[in-house]
Amino acid sequence: MRHDAPGAHAGHPGHPGLAARLRSLPLLSNPVGDVSASLVVFLVAVPLSLGIAAASGAPLMAGIIAAAVGGIVAGLLGGSRIQVTGPSAAQTVIIADLVMRYGWEVMCLITLLAGLLQALLGAVRIARAALAVSPAVIHGMLAGVGVTIALAQLHVVLGGDPPSSAVAAIRELPSALAGAHLPAVAVGALTIALLLLWPRLPGPRALRAVPAALVAVAAATAAAVATGLDVERVSLLASMGEGWTGPVLPDRADVHGVAIGVVTVSLVASVESLLSGLAADRLHDGPRIRLDRELVGQGAANAASGALGGLPVSGAIVRSTANARAGARTPAAAALHGVWVVVFVLLFAPAVELIPMAALAALLVMIGAQMVHPRHVADLRRHHEASVYLVTLAAVVLLGLLEGVLIGFALALAVSLRRLTRLTVLTEERDGRWHVVVQGSLTFLGVPRVARMLRTLPTGCHVDLDLHVDFMDHAAFESIHAWRVDHERTGGSVDIDEVHENWYERSSMQAPPVGKTAPGGLARWWAPWGMRDGYDSSAPPTGLLVAGAQEYHSSTAGRMRAMMGRLAHRQRPTALFITCADSRVVPNLITASGPGDLFTVRNIGNLVPPHDGADDASVGAAVEYAVEVLEVPSIVVCGHSHCGAMKALMDGVHEAPAAVRADRLRRWLGHGRASLERTPREALEAAPGAEALRALAQANVEQQLEHLLSYPAVRRRSEQGLLELTGMFYDLDTAQVRVLDPRQGVFVPIADGSAGGRIPGPRGPLGPVGEAGAVDGAGAVDGAQGPQGPPPEREHA
Known part of the structure; x- marks a missing residue:
């Protein structure tokens, strides 16, 4: 019969007890920090979720459901340590459009199907493909959404209803200002002022740690109640009754549009969640995000939220940042924040109905304005991508989210294509001989420019043509070859020297095409021998010199032969x-x-x-x-x-x-x-x-x-x-x-x-x-x- 040795239970150094084992579990390794962080994120999430639901045209309870389900499901099943999932302002424009077209119940079905699609994409392990979208398009999309949200919610702050589009919001703004409802304006102004001033006010650090959004909304609510202002307020209990429904099937005529909505919600939520998760990794020193698992967790959260009548969810960098700064180190903080949302609604739903809608609208105006980052423009200008950002922003505001993203993506592809096919042509006359150098990728896009330059050379002259190109397609070969034949027929001569790869020679010999190559020759050709790949530290010095000469003969001498032949005599x-x-x-x-x-x-x-x-x-x-x-x-x-x-x-x-x-x-x-x-x-x-x-x-x-x-x-x-x-x-x-x-x-x-x-x-x-x-x-x-x-x-x- 086996007996445990003394000290083999809790507290023995060699055998951890139950408490130590529990602390070793990922979800229980940081109990104090995670609990305190979950309370901070909960205080941020409640007003944001209500405001996003109101801006989306959805029942207010849908925002609460999404916050609770997103936090619990994505927190437990996702692949990020500290990312917090919930309703996202970036999807407000999409949701509002889909709700207006198909109704709220069909929107719940779209959310459910989008979640299943996300989970499928994560299961087949293609999460990293979402990162191929240009950051200029992402930032431009978010900025366009921010402008749209701010313009629409500004009308609510003025006491009116949000227009159907950003263009309509701009067009109707003068009349809205003329007929502004002063109590709503006062509530909105107080909310915006507190949002701006609270982080800058002096005071104890613990007091300033209270989220500005909670302080602003609570103060505006207290002021409205104390003064008896006649303003529209939150109708949370009503949404729990009439508006709180689950998904239903669409009409047959709407199936095509619903399918597009499913794909749109899934892609936008996926890209935002993955980018937010990567950004959140910079805020902690724990394990890095597992992208495919995070996509599966996000999909499960969206499927659950849609089934229960909630908004679509995605990773939110604002809540994730608050979570990290408050001390969170495990997914338990995100999951607990969802639990606190449920508890709050069950216990304090009547108090929520005291919140003025103008306060939530003012909060969204500030969120929308903060989604436009001038810093992004400065960063993108250095990479010559500011045009993609600005065009995407303008297209989202003027045409809509899907159209704006497609236009931005197309422009980003065009900019990248132009960079990949950039071409430089240099000409110079030396002692009656014309020297032409073509550098870059020689494709059909560069043929008109090269052809125009070659046609300007005098008839009958001698031309030294240096092709330092990393790629040449058939159209470029035909253009250069046709010019060469014409030039030699009229008494001229052409000496073609291919400095990098023999693209022209291969095409002339009808050899099979090869892939694009790097124009710089060998990697780190300028580095010392000891810093290059394949360096043999045991080789004698003379052997290194001989090996270097062999490398020169194999990679460079052939390309230099024509040039050195011209230099040899003088x-x-x-x-x-x-x-x-x-x-x-x-x-x-x-x-x-x-x-x-x-x-x-x-x-x-x-x-x-x-x-x-x-x-x-x-x-x-x-x-x-x-x-x-x-x-x-x-x-x-x-x-x-x-x-x-x-x-x-x-x-x-x-x-x-x-x-x-x-x-x-x-x-x-x-x-x-x-x-x-x-x-x-x-x-x-x-x-x-x-x-x-x-x-x-x-x-x-x-x-x-x-x-x-x-x-x-x-x-x-x-x-x-x-x-x-x-x-x-x-x-x-x-x-x-x-x-x-x-x-x-x-x-x-x-x-x-x-x-x-x-x-x-x-x-x-x-x-x-x-x-x-x-x-x-x-x-x-x-x-x-x-x-x-x-x-x-x-x-x-």
Whole structure:
């Protein structure tokens, strides 16, 4: 016979007792916080549910049923820890339209069927598909609904009835203002004032934790009762009798419209619930939402609410936020809030009938106004989607919810399609040869623009056509091929170089089509070997170099062959670029330049020995060759942060005895003595180590520019206006490039090319910058004129 050992019951460390086991259950792990949070959410939910029911044209009791059922059923069956489900203001417009068309009983059937459809969608695990809807459409829809609610309920605040549409509400507003019912206006004004002022009033934190909606509605009700105002009040008990009915089947003629209503309610409720649940996840540190289970729970709640005669429900971010801030950590809080709603109605239904309808209408006016977030417009403008938001908002207000969402969704698709098929065409004439570059996705949508540009090329000329495209459809191939045949028939020649993928060649050979590819080549091609996928840390250095060369041959050499063939016989660089030999500084990377653009000199500390008395002729030889033979129009000296040469200068390596081991390094660093003397002593002594190095490195750039002017060829061409000197500084910590502004003597940031900003300061290595040098979206500089001639014309699709 088995006997439990002493201490094997409650309280023994190794065997948790009943209380500990109960606390380990998800619904009972946070009893104090969940109970207090449920009371707060209950106080928020009651006035909101009554107001939403009134605005929807439904029996007021339907809002109470929806709040109770949504909280209990979705809370227990859903997949979110703290989301609270109940009637939603976003569905008010839909419900009001369906109730007006088919009656309340059929609306209950629509809610029930919509819930079953939601549960089915969750069961087949496609909840994430709802997240494919553009946030611009969602926010625009909610804002449009908010405007519609506010306009309709404003008429109730003025003592009238809500119009049938937002357009009618706007049209009838002057007459409503002229015939306003003053007691209703007073109640509504008091409600709005308290909603605005209560969160800002000083007082104990516990007092300010009382929901503003409850305070506003309760105060307005008390004022109306105390003064005996003649205003319309809530008829909750009447709705429990005559209006409280369950679902019924529609007439046969209405079946099609009812089916559309079922799909609409289901989709809107699903998207709102899933987005609200994802937003609620940011408010707590517990398990994340399970989207498919949450959709099943929402469907069960809607089916139960419709069967019992309640409104459609969905996850509500306002109530969920209040739930999280009040201390909720498990679904028990949402479920308990539904229980308190039932208890309240059973015990205090007569007190609810004292609430003026104008108070609930004013509450909805504020809710509707708060659904229009200017912050969303600012966020969407940065992503170029504000037009989708504004069009959706206007369409919902003027045409209706379903029409507005469809229009917004169509516009969002059009915007996305335009982005996916964006095309850039650049043309440039070089020594009688025309160079055309096509970049982007070359589809039938871009064919007219490309064709128009190609038709402007002179007859009989030689054309180098670079196709740097990630996709080319058959229409684009036929257009380019037809132009090529015509151009060669009239005596011209065409050299097509496919920089990325051989789309034109494959189409010419009638090879099977392939999928769209990324135009940037290999991922992280600019990263060090150790940061790339497939890096073998055990490989010897020579093996890494060989492997890198193999990668170049397999991915890049073929695409560069035609270009390098044109560059092979002559170089015409745009700038002499003098920089440090530091392995972290990559000149072509930080200047977005390619083969033939930069004549580069690298040494320890990017030093330029003066022309007179220099004991090292290599830098001087490179300067003279670049200026007198290549006739570069620009010289750039580029320093960088965390420079080892500057650290050695600060440590006095250049003044060490001649017998030291690194004697050549000591003598070379002697050319930086003037830079050390140029840097203010207080900057070297007072600043932290990294800042002192930065000050010295920037002073060193300025000093080397002065050394360059000691070369006769440099000074002569500079005085003739044929050569410009530029100082640059590369910050390794931020990967940002700065350019020297000689007027202020400081290095200033270079604006991001994608923002269309300007680069202050002198003429840079790629052309004039400053007042006349606006950076375009492609990162080039308008007005740049190097040895190859004027800049290419640009045409953007």
